[in-house]
Amino acid sequence: MNQSEREEAKRRAGESAAAEVEDGTVVGLGSGSTAAHAIRALGREVDGGLDIEGIPTSFQAREIAIDAGIPLTTLDETAVDVAIDGADQFDGADLVKGGGGAHAREKIVDAAADRLLVVADPTKEVDVLDYPVPIEVLPDARTTVADAVRRLGGQPELRRADRKSGPVVSDNGNLILDCDFGAMPDPAGLAADLSALPGVVEHGLFVDFADEVHVGTETDVTVFEP
Numbered sequence: 140m141n142q143s144e145r146e147e148a149k150r151r152a153g154e155s156a157a158a159e160v161e162d163g164t165v166v167g168l169g170s171g172s173t174a175a176h177a178i179r180a181l182g183r184e185v186d187g188g189l190d191i192e193g194i195p196t197s198f199q200a201r202e203i204a205i206d207a208g209i210p211l212t213t214l215d216e217t218a219v220d221v222a223i224d225g226a227d228q229f230d231g232a233d234l235v236k237g238g239g240g241a242h243a244r245e246k247i248v249d250a251a252a253d254r255l256l257v258v259a260d261p262t263k264e265v266d267v268l269d270y271p272v273p274i275e276v277l278p279d280a281r282t283t284v285a286d287a288v289r290r291l292g293g294q295p296e297l298r299r300a301d302r303k304s305g306p307v308v309s310d311n312g313n314l315i316l317d318c319d320f321g322a323m324p325d326p327a328g329l330a331a332d333l334s335a336l337p338g339v340v341e342h343g344l345f346v347d348f349a350d351e352v353h354v355g356t357e358t359d360v361t362v363f364e365p
């Protein structure tokens with residue numbers, strides 16, 4: 140799948156999930172390039188009269204939603220009916236997220252939603268998850284968490300910025316360790332181990348999160364419930 144075919148697949152996946160959103164609902168707005176297609180599609184529906192409110196999962200999602208004209212709200216004000224979000228990898232209902240460093244807020248919003256619709260291109264689907272797991276850490280905990288990750292069999296790497304000297308700083312002011320565990324046959328066990336580490340704000344393993352997965356191709360979309 141070349142880059143333009145992949146982009147088309149992402150667009151189809153995002154638009155397919157957006158088409159499921161019903162009038163009068165509150166929608167969690169995911170992060171990344173595939174979720175961005177869904178947000179823009181929802182914006183076009185709002186132009187056409189669809190009455191929804193969005194809860195963005197990141198600075199990026201908020202910017203796109205404002206540009207698309209979607210009225211915004213917060214988790215302090217209302218519950219979430221449905222969230223639409225991308226993934227870096229999925230094996231069915233389990234996901235690795237956080238390629239954009241937004242997984243902490245994504246997990247809060249996606250977990251709060253009655254239903255999570257995952258949108259992806261086919262390159263993200265695997266039998267066993269093996270994508271490096273992003274872990275957002277409090278800055279003071281980056282060395283102790285990295286040491287603990289090594290003890291759990293992972294290789295941590297501090298995420299560095301492209302257009303700034305030094306590390307990527309998350310939307311929440313924290314650092315991100317990309318942790319390569321190789322194949323992860325027991326994502327639930329690893330997720331529990333990572334959540335127990337002092338200083339971990341959130342990790343990118345979303346175990347049993349997806350209610351529905353929309354996988355786009357260059358010509359079509361497949362929708363399934365894991």
Ligand SMILES: O=C(CO)[C@H](O)[C@H](O)COP(=O)(O)O
Nearest residue numbers: 171172173225237238239241
């Ligand atoms: O988890 C995410 C951001 O934190 C994204 O959903 C994930 O990285 C997928 O992004 P894309 O749709 O651009 O491939």
